[in-house]
Amino acid sequence: MLKVYLSGEIHTDWRETVKAACAGLEIEWSAPVTDHAASDDCGVAIFGAEENKFWHDRKGAALNAIRTRRGIEGCDVLVVCFGEKYKQWNAAFDAGYAAALGKPIIVLQRPEHQHALKEVDAAANAVAETPEQVARALRYVLTGAL
Template identity: 75%
Template sequence: MTLKVYLSGEIHSDWRERITVGARDLDVSFDAPVTDHGASDDCGVAILGAEDQKFWHDHKGAKLNAIRTRRGIEQADVVVVRFGDKYKQWNAAFDAGYASALGKALVVLHPPEHQHALKEVDAAALAVAEEPEQVVEILRYVLTGALPDRAARAAE
């Protein structure tokens, strides 16, 4: 059984790569939004034509990106949503809510200092992780029932 995982959230760090590399020995397929910030912002006007007002420029892009995002979340078995430090990820919060409303298994990933701000999102999640490697261990456990090596964990 291949576990389908959608990786949503911030695009300014290597968290997706850390998860995909860490899970390379697992039967997992990954999907994600477009992580090229410029392409994501400009897809609407690049495909459907220029807009004079920034609101409509962003509106077109958001709608095209929503096609990909909705499909990815709807087809996923597990949705991982990462909240990072660099920007407020309002879209990530929306993705977490959408996944929760669909009854998807939701894993939230963020640093400890975001706990208060994300308490409602965390409450909807089946797991809240601080590091991408914890997400890998969650996926490993779900697929195999194996726990991480405790000796290795103690050394960390």
């Protein structure tokens, strides 16, 4: 069983594409909460409202960090996706955290982001441009088959 944490952008269906392409493989998937509103508002929904947006965001980020740390620390491989719509500072942080823990990393990014992500790519074990390449890499890691 391979434990894979799917980090990164939450605005496309890349996670579902990777999972579908890995059908039949023994993979346990984990990921951050991908409902953007729930992720942003979890702290205030649970611990109470904040007038200051900084503390609103801080409560949510701290709570989400529990899930993220648990997922990264428990995974065998981190897959981190950098999408085109937003700057994913959290994804870069996740990659750095995984690298510091010595976790294998597969980066999923668009070709035009190569320069901006050169340090992240240098810490990664593989860099893919499509979810299908990620799935093929995971299949190879798990089975040794191309």
